[in-house]
Amino acid sequence: MKIALISPKGPLYRHRAGIFGKSLRYQPLTLTTLAALVPEELHAEVMLFDEGIQDVPSDLEADLIGLTVITGTARRTYELADQYRAQGKTVVLGGPHVTLVPQEAAAHADAIVTGYAEDTWPQLLRDFSAGCLQALYCQAPDFSLDRPDMPFARRDMFDSKQYLTQAVFEATRSCAHDCEFCVAPSAWGRKQFQKPVSWVIDDIRRVGAKRILFVDLNLVSDRQYARELFTALIPLKIRWFGLSTVLIAHDPELLELIARSGCRGLLLGLETLDKGGLSDARKKFNGSVDYAGLIGDLHALDIAVQGCFVFGLDHDTTDVFDETVQFAIDTGIDLPRFALLTPFPGTPLHHRLKEQNRLLTLDWELYDGQHVVFQPMNMSPQELATGHERAWKAVYRPSAIVRRLWKARAWEPLAIGANLGYRFYAHNLHRFYNCDWHLSSVGTPINLPSMVPIKTKSNTVCG
Template sequence: MKITLISPKGPLYRVRGGIFKRSLRYQPLTLPTLAALVPADMNAEITLIDEGITPIPETIDADLIGMTVITGTARRAYELAVRFRSQGHTVVLGGPHVTLVPEEAARHADAICIGYAEDSWPALLRDWAADHLQPVYRQAPDFSLNRLDVPHARRDLFDSRQFLTQAVFEATRSCAHACEFCVAPTAWGRQQYQKPVDWVIEDIRRVGQKRILFVDLNLISDRNYARELFTRLIPLNVQWFGLSTVLLALDAELLELVARSGCRGLLLGLETVTPESLGDAGKRFNGAVHFKDFIADLHRLGIAVQGCFVFGLEHDTPDVFDATVEFAIDAGVDLPRFAVLTPFPGTPLYRRLDASGRILSRDWDLYDGQHVVFQPYNMSVRELAEGHERAWKATYRWSAIARRLWRARNFRPLALTANFGYRFYAHNLHRFYTCDWPMQPLPSLSTDKKAVSSVVFQPPKSSARTQRTVCG
């Protein structure tokens, strides 16, 4: 039995290594985890393909092909599914997009997996081997990660030389918060699932590296669990990087423990410098934290900050871009990152914008956090697209990089390398992020503040049949 697991990529990352060359990529955890869940008694030969690293061949020697799908890669996954099914392969789709819009995904596959796959994926494989494959497999109602019998990811199935690191770990899943634009609460609910700390520590020991990455959405969501995990990390003498909300600023004891456990970098969803926009994002709790003071505290403890900001919230006006750039530089954010607000299908944001007729495109290729696919409230589509690109370029000028890292007192090689990579990205947006214009608004646009005429960005006239221009 031969099984091939594929992570398709959107247009940006389909080229070899994407914008960020191989040296800045970390190994994805989804495919190695799915490989580990294949029942051992099936004696399957398993192949993993990450399209951001390896081109997908026209034909694949496999009996079953499984693909994990996010919204930005959905169209590519469907294209591949058509090809492989026509060649006689059984095709299974899973992942966030499939969980969000299962009816759509089911039209392109022999079977789909909805929700987390620890139980449903092995069941699917056994049914397939017995020639009783069902069209839909769902996450078990009593799903839990709090068990020691879950196998560890098959990292060995990827070539370690293709990634910055294979030391990628997961302790928890989902998040207790309900941010309007976030996929997690819609797809998997607000319950956080936790792996036993013993299991996590054993996974880290097995890999044996001293610099590790946690991909959990919010490592501090459960304070007691976080305390146990961080305390157990101390004797391992590792340096780790992960994600957290800014609520960590309100717990000085936990913050000190984070530093003592070896944390050297945190990704923080700062989202916006416009206070009124925090309510738009469903992150009013961010307003309880003074961002600059928190970033200064993290730097004092030797923790670098990747600050993530989103543009296009309801209270954002055209001056938000320059204000955000100024904040990122003045606060010494080690690695700022910007995204365009994206209404992923099924989320409360999508439902709200769809109800008011403000969704401008359902081309999933554009749902990558860098394209404008909806009508903003306080600016035009063009203003949002161009302001987003301007913020990237201004933040990653040589002088801006120097000022930020000087304030952060961070000239470590990893920080420099990451900034140089993001600088390349910022100054090549016009090459990688394009969309077809004119973009036609969908029917029933509401009278929300912007006139219908402002919904469509009409570019300069061109003799080309379809005008292509920068869209973020």
């Protein structure tokens, strides 16, 4: 059996090497994990294609082709899937977008997988081998990542020279919070799934890198698990980077432990400086934290901050852009990042904006956090788009970079290089993202079809 697994390119990589070029991409875990889950008894030949770094053959020699789909890559995914199916190939789709809108995805596939795939993907392959492929495979209600037979990702199947790093790891999945715009609770629920700490440590030891990246949505969601993991990391003497909520500000002991475990950078979802905006996003818990104080505490522990903000919340006015940029400079955020509020399908935000007739398009390729796809409350779509671009350019102008890094005391080459990379991004945002796409039809909401989830024979919703 020959299996081809594809991660289609999104808008950022519609140009061959993307905005940053190949060298600043980290190796994704999805395809290498799926490759590791292929049952040994099938003796399958597996090929992996990350379209962000390589071209995908138009005529693949494969018996089964699997594509993983996020919303921003859905259009490209369906294009490839339809092309391969027209050639008589069997096509399987999975990933968060498929889980959120399974009926839409099913129209482009012979089978779809909703939810996490550790159980369903091997079963699908066995069924295909036996000639009894089903149309739908759903994550089991008793799904768990605490299992003795869990294989390690096949990182070796990609060329390490194509990525900034292959040392990408995952200890947990999903998050306990229910932010209105977040895909995770809508796709996978709020229960956090955890891998055994011993398994995570073994995986890190196997790779042997001294700088690693955790891609977990919220490493500190379960404080007890986080303490066990961070304690186990200390003897490895590594430097790691990951994601957290700002609630770590309320646990000084955990902050100290994070630093001792080797953490040198955290991505924080700051979202907005406005408490009304935090309420809009169902993220009131952020309001309990003094952002400036937390950033200062992290810098004192030699932990860099990648602070992420969202523009377009209902409380935002045109003042939000300059205010946020100034805050990022004054507090010395090492790497500020700005995104536009995006109502991904299946999320509460999408449902609300649809009911309010504020969605402007269902072109999923524009659902990438860098396009205005809805009518803002207190500004025009054009004002939101141009303000967003202006904020990127302002926070990454040379004087702003110097002031931020001086405040953060971050002069190592990695910090400077990352800032220069984002400066390039900021000054090419308009060209690469085509931010004027909507300006000829500003304020003209569209009539949207309903999105009905697929149902099983027992009439229960999957995904």
